[in-house]
Amino acid sequence: MSFASRITRLPIAFDPDRGAEARALMPGAEGDLAGLVEGAGGCSPYLGGLLEKERDWLEGAFDDPEAALDGEFARLGEVAGADLGTELRGAKRRVALLTGLADLGGVWALEEVTGALTRFADLAVQLAMRAALEPEIRRGKLPGAGEEDLDTCAGWVALAMGKMGAEELNYSSDIDLICLFDESRFERDDYMEARAGFVRATRKMAAMLSDMTGEGYVFRTDLRLRPDPSVTPVCIAMAAAETYYESLGRTWERAAYIKARPCAGDIAAGERFLEVLRPFVWRKHLDFAAIQDAHDMRLRIREHKGLGGKLVLPGHDMKLGRGGIREIEFFTQTRQIIAGGRDPDLRVRGTVEGLRVLAEKGWVPEAAAETLAAHYRAHREVEHRIQMVNDAQTHRLPTAEDGIARIAAMSGQAQAEFEAALRARIDEVHELIESFFAPGEGATPAPEPLADHAVVSRWPTYPALRSERAVTIFNRLRPEILRKLQDTAQPEEALIAFDGFLAGLPAGVQLFSLFEANPQLVDLLVDIVGTSPALARHLSRNAGVFDAVIGGDFFADWPGAAALTEELTARLEREADYERKLDHARRWAKEWHFRIGVHHLRGLIDAEEAGRQYADLAGASLAALWPEVVAQFAEKHGAPPGRGACVLGMGSLGAARLNARSDLDLIVIYDPDGAEVSEGRRPLAARPYYARLTQALITALTAQMAEGRLYEVDMRLRPSGNQGPVATSWEAFRAYQSNEAWTWEHMALTRARVVAGQTGLGADVEAFRSAVLAEKSGDRAGILRELANMRARIAAAKAPDGPWEAKIGPGRMQDIELVAQAGALMGAVPGRSVAEGLEAAVATGWLSDADRAALKAAYALCWKVQAVSKLLSDKPLQPDSLGSGGALMLMRETGLETLDDLGGRLAELAGHAKAVIEAAIGSKDEENAG
Numbered sequence: 001m002s003f004a005s006r007i008t009r010l011p012i013a014f015d016p017d018r019g020a021e022a023r024a025l026m027p028g029a030e031g032d033l034a035g036l037v038e039g040a041g042g043c044s045p046y047l048g049g050l051l052e053k054e055r056d057w058l059e060g061a062f063d064d065p066e067a068a069l070d071g072e073f074a075r076l077g078e079v080a081g082a083d084l085g086t087e088l089r090g091a092k093r094r095v096a097l098l099t100g101l102a103d104l105g106g107v108w109a110l111e112e113v114t115g116a117l118t119r120f121a122d123l124a125v126q127l128a129m130r131a132a133l134e135p136e137i138r139r140g141k142l143p144g145a146g147e148e149d150l151d152t153c154a155g156w157v158a159l160a161m162g163k164m165g166a167e168e169l170n171y172s173s174d175i176d177l178i179c180l181f182d183e184s185r186f187e188r189d190d191y192m193e194a195r196a197g198f199v200r201a202t203r204k205m206a207a208m209l210s211d212m213t214g215e216g217y218v219f220r221t222d223l224r225l226r227p228d229p230s231v232t233p234v235c236i237a238m239a240a241a242e243t244y245y246e247s248l249g250r251t252w253e254r255a256a257y258i259k260a261r262p263c264a265g266d267i268a269a270g271e272r273f274l275e276v277l278r279p280f281v282w283r284k285h286l287d288f289a290a291i292q293d294a295h296d297m298r299l300r301i302r303e304h305k306g307l308g309g310k311l312v313l314p315g316h317d318m319k320l321g322r323g324g325i326r327e328i329e330f331f332t333q334t335r336q337i338i339a340g341g342r343d344p345d346l347r348v349r350g351t352v353e354g355l356r357v358l359a360e361k362g363w364v365p366e367a368a369a370e371t372l373a374a375h376y377r378a379h380r381e382v383e384h385r386i387q388m389v390n391d392a393q394t395h396r397l398p399t400a401e402d403g404i405a406r407i408a409a410m411s412g413q414a415q416a417e418f419e420a421a422l423r424a425r426i427d428e429v430h431e432l433i434e435s436f437f438a439p440g441e442g443a444t445p446a447p448e449p450l451a452d453h454a455v456v457s458r459w460p461t462y463p464a465l466r467s468e469r470a471v472t473i474f475n476r477l478r479p480e481i482l483r484k485l486q487d488t489a490q491p492e493e494a495l496i497a498f499d500g501f502l503a504g505l506p507a508g509v510q511l512f513s514l515f516e517a518n519p520q521l522v523d524l525l526v527d528i529v530g531t532s533p534a535l536a537r538h539l540s541r542n543a544g545v546f547d548a549v550i551g552g553d554f555f556a557d558w559p560g561a562a563a564l565t566e567e568l569t570a571r572l573e574r575e576a577d578y579e580r581k582l583d584h585a586r587r588w589a590k591e592w593h594f595r596i597g598v599h600h601l602r603g604l605i606d607a608e609e610a611g612r613q614y615a616d617l618a619g620a621s622l623a624a625l626w627p628e629v630v631a632q633f634a635e636k637h638g639a640p641p642g643r644g645a646c647v648l649g650m651g652s653l654g655a656a657r658l659n660a661r662s663d664l665d666l667i668v669i670y671d672p673d674g675a676e677v678s679e680g681r682r683p684l685a686a687r688p689y690y691a692r693l694t695q696a697l698i699t700a701l702t703a704q705m706a707e708g709r710l711y712e713v714d715m716r717l718r719p720s721g722n723q724g725p726v727a728t729s730w731e732a733f734r735a736y737q738s739n740e741a742w743t744w745e746h747m748a749l750t751r752a753r754v755v756a757g758q759t760g761l762g763a764d765v766e767a768f769r770s771a772v773l774a775e776k777s778g779d780r781a782g783i784l785r786e787l788a789n790m791r792a793r794i795a796a797a798k799a800p801d802g803p804w805e806a807k808i809g810p811g812r813m814q815d816i817e818l819v820a821q822a823g824a825l826m827g828a829v830p831g832r833s834v835a836e837g838l839e840a841a842v843a844t845g846w847l848s849d850a851d852r853a854a855l856k857a858a859y860a861l862c863w864k865v866q867a868v869s870k871l872l873s874d875k876p877l878q879p880d881s882l883g884s885g886g887a888l889m890l891m892r893e894t895g896l897e898t899l900d901d902l903g904g905r906l907a908e909l910a911g912h913a914k915a916v917i918e919a920a921i922g923s924k925d926e927e928n929a930g
């Protein structure tokens with residue numbers, strides 16, 4: 001089908017005397033070249049002039065315009081340097097003509113038009129850069145560079161910014177470029193000479209593209225988006241740019257780099273530079289403070305350009321005005337900046353594509369995204385028609401009487417229809433954008449309960465409120481926060497808890513911005529400070545965990561250990577730097593840890609489920625982090641010799657039941673499998689290799705970094721305890737467990753579980769564990785003696801912290817866990833839970849069904865008290881200091897009505913359990929003695 005026959009809406013010549021009437025050429029009817037000349041030329045003097053100049057070329061391009069453009073681009077690549085400027089200008093005329101007709105006639109969609117313009121701009125910049133650089137190299141002005149470096153421009157790159165970077169170039173747009181060079185390609189003494197050569201080449205390139213000659217111009221070229229353009233040369237070193245952005249970069253520059261793209265020159269060097277800049281553009285935490293920055297910028301633009309006030313279509317700026325193109329771009333880029341640091345899928349350059357991804361990820365309502373995308377495309381088409389009239393770099397609708405009628409005709413619409421549709425789009429964009437950037441602005445402030453409280457009066461002295469910007473945002477939030485604190489069961493108690501949270505915040509702008517954009521988080525914060533002061537203190541030091549709440553799946557079902565491992569593994573793989581990996585693991589784990597705590601606090605899960613989830617999280621953290629530790633260690637010392645190593649979780653981790661403050665009991669087992677030494681830059685013998693690798697794991701987990709610690713680690717359950725090697729060989733582990741281990745160590749082995757490392761070795765360890773349990777199960781007398789001795793040693797070492805102690809003491813958690821371990825060892829049961837151990841004790845005839853029921857009941861209540869206690873505070877549980885929120889949570893978890901009821905029930909069940917245990921140990925001792 002020919003180009004003309006595909007035209008659906010190209011108007012005939014615009015005649016002001018005919019008013020707003022616009023007629024279209026129908027496909028296959030009047031769609032010939034003569035009709036095109038009359039229709040397009042009549043509407044656009046600029047297109048008419050191009051038609052006269054390029055009529056012969058257009059006749060050849062008419063049947064296959066895409067192929068014609070490809071041919072034109074290929075031809076330019078063969079043009080000699082002296083003729084390049086003239087040939088580029090001729091090509092610009094032909095590209096402008098063809099894209100203009102394709103746009104007006106509806107043959108190409110907006111993205112095809114802007115894509116063709118951008119392709120030409122990329123090629124023009126590439127050719128101009130090469131032509132400008134060639135003389136510098138030929139004259140020896142770039143030290144060490146030869147003609148073979150022309151293809152990469154000797155480390156010189158142009159970053160396309162703005163619409164060119166997003167491949168959305170306007171019909172009559174200038175091009176925004178940042179020109180950089182890779183200083184690492186040059187010796188230090190050659191740096192200044194190389195920089196001078198690149199500066200000269202940049203100026204020549206810009207002149208070749210933008211100077212107006214008898215043949216016109218190629219592209220107006222703007223180099224002012226570079227760092228500090230008033231004092232820096234037009235081309236700067238990448239290292240200098242990086243230093244600027246790290247120390248002085250502003251939010252608008254971060255937004256600009258969303259669209260940045262290496263378009264010409266050394267593309268690989270440009271990509272490396274953008275990767276280095278990634279932490280500047282994409283922050284690790286949700287960045288809601290960017291909303292205020294963007295809003296302030298919008299207001300400054302309005303004030304500077306005089307674009308405020310009521311909408312008047314004549315002279316309205318389609319780009320910068322109310323409800324315009326820039327508004328939609330600001331909205332999209334701001335949302336991308338907020339969340340793009342956490343979600344790489346949001347790091348797209350195009351505006352329409354950005355809206356689509358934001359909707360898919362739940363950051364923008366789908367209907368709003370679709371509306372803004374449709375209006376953005378329509379706005380851009382109007383903008384193109386404004387610019388086509390006279391090739392003017394303007395975004396304003398005409399002010400002359402017939403001007404808007406002409407634009408309407410170019411859109412294939414009557415003037416009244418065009419104006420009504422345009423006004424509706426502008427108003428809808430304005431309302432959507434305004435509700436995002438300034439929600440509730442102008443509303444009557446609500447009264448502030450608690451505002452006169454003495455606690456509130458000291459808030460201005462806190463670190464979080466030391467900046468004017470933080471105070472401004474917080475003052476907008478304060479009435480609602482105080483109202484919600486007033487609505488709690490104990491307002492003064494909740495206020496004091498919130499005061500503790502606020503006092504601990506090192507800074508406030510980001511968090512307050514987060515609250516302002518997501519008011520539901522204030523409800524959650526009030527819940528937390530009113531229930532768990534310890535969790536509130538954790539939040540004040542790790543406010544970034546709030547990011548997870550608005551990530552879309554905070555209240556979804558628990559994914560399980562395998563999915564968590566997969567997620568963390570994928571995230572760590574995206575980080576190139578080892579320390580960043582460790583910090584990322586900490587940030588990730590804290591968010592999930594916070595999620596578990598919030599779910600438990602709000603009653604979405606109970607203590608039993610919380611214990612399993614904390615264990616899943618710890619196991620996933622170890623499973624994903626261990627390969628990273630090994631890889632980092634292997635860079636210096638080579639791959640692990642032999643079969644490698646596995647990590648054994650002991651105690652509560654092995655039993656897959658942790659509380660909010662549990663540390664990790666670990667043993668590392670390695671198998672050199674005959675290998676004596678590693679193969680690397682600094683080889684190590686197998687034993688010191690694995691000892692130092694294990695220490696590297698401990699450091700990876702426990703080191704205090706920017707994001708804190710991951711976990712505390714206890715290695716005392718390894719063979720020979722603290723006196724033994726930090727890592728145990730597979731052969732030594734088997735020998736020790738078979739011939740030297742104490743009975744209590746075999747009891748501890750009943751809860752061992754491989755959580756990370758080499759899977760084959762892990763399977764062997766598990767098989768051996770089961771075999772040892774079977775072998776040692778016959779020594780019932782020895783097991784019971786050791787159980788009695790362990791109870792006595794524990795009682796002598798540490799007394800319970802009062803009647804509310806859930807873990808230590810006769811008939812409490814640890815006591816019942818020892819009985820379960822003894823039962824599991826007697827029955828050679830591979831299961832690790834307390835329930836499975838007690839079942840084994842019954843199966844072997846040691847305990848009765850009634851004994852088991854009594855121990856299970858006591859353990860269940862103790863675990864609930866322990867799990868809630870560790871979530872609420874880092875101190876021993878004291879009813880007087882629980883607070884109303886904590887007490888309500890404890891009552892909900894245990895199903896009892898008052899704290900007195902709970903205290904009595906705890907003492908009753910623990911006493912019963914103590915009697916059962918002592919009777920069981922005593923009776924069996926008597927039987928064995930007889």
